[in-house]
Amino acid sequence: MTETSHDGACHCGAVRFTVRLARGLATAARCDCSFCRMRGAVALTAAAITFHQGRESLTLYQFGSRTARHFFCPTCGIYTHHERRFPQGQLAVNAACLAGVSPFDFTELPVSDGRAHPSDNDGKDRIAGVLRFTPAG
Structure with a gap:
């Protein structure tokens, strides 16, 4: 899979960015x-994010180990991206924020076992299951 670039934004447009995905949409x-x-987002692994607008206004949320850094637009509340806990600092972006991409474009999504997080589990990244979407009609 080759690297792709996508323009992205939060719902209200206050935060705008371009993201480079090293493996395209294959990391969903x-x-x-x-x-x-609770958040329910489809995350894509990002090689880099370049902000064009709104970076300084993003709200940071952390919990638990306070290692991962989750960013949200303070106006519309949409999660735009995060820096992962494992591998630490790796970037991920909300697929729903990308122009022309919908979470419903992915018919099967692996679900990482975040309840037995690799950082707490000798670095073992496990799959908890697969989430499937079947369009009606």
Whole structure:
């Protein structure tokens, strides 16, 4: 898979960015940790994010070990991206923020076992299951 670039924004447009995905959309996944279960976003591994607008206004949220850094637009509340806990600092972006990409474009998504996080589990990254979307009709 080759690297792709995508323009992205939060819902209200206050935060705008371009993201480089080293493996395109192939890294799409969900997680079953307490935070990701509630957030429900499809995350894509990013090689780099360049902000064009709104970076300085992003709100940071951290919990648990306070290693991962989750960023949100303070106006519309949309999660735009995060720096992962494992591998530490790796970037991930919310697929729903990317122009022309929908979370429903992914018919099967691996779900990482975030309840048994690799940082707490000798670096073992496990899959908890697979989330499937089947369009009606």
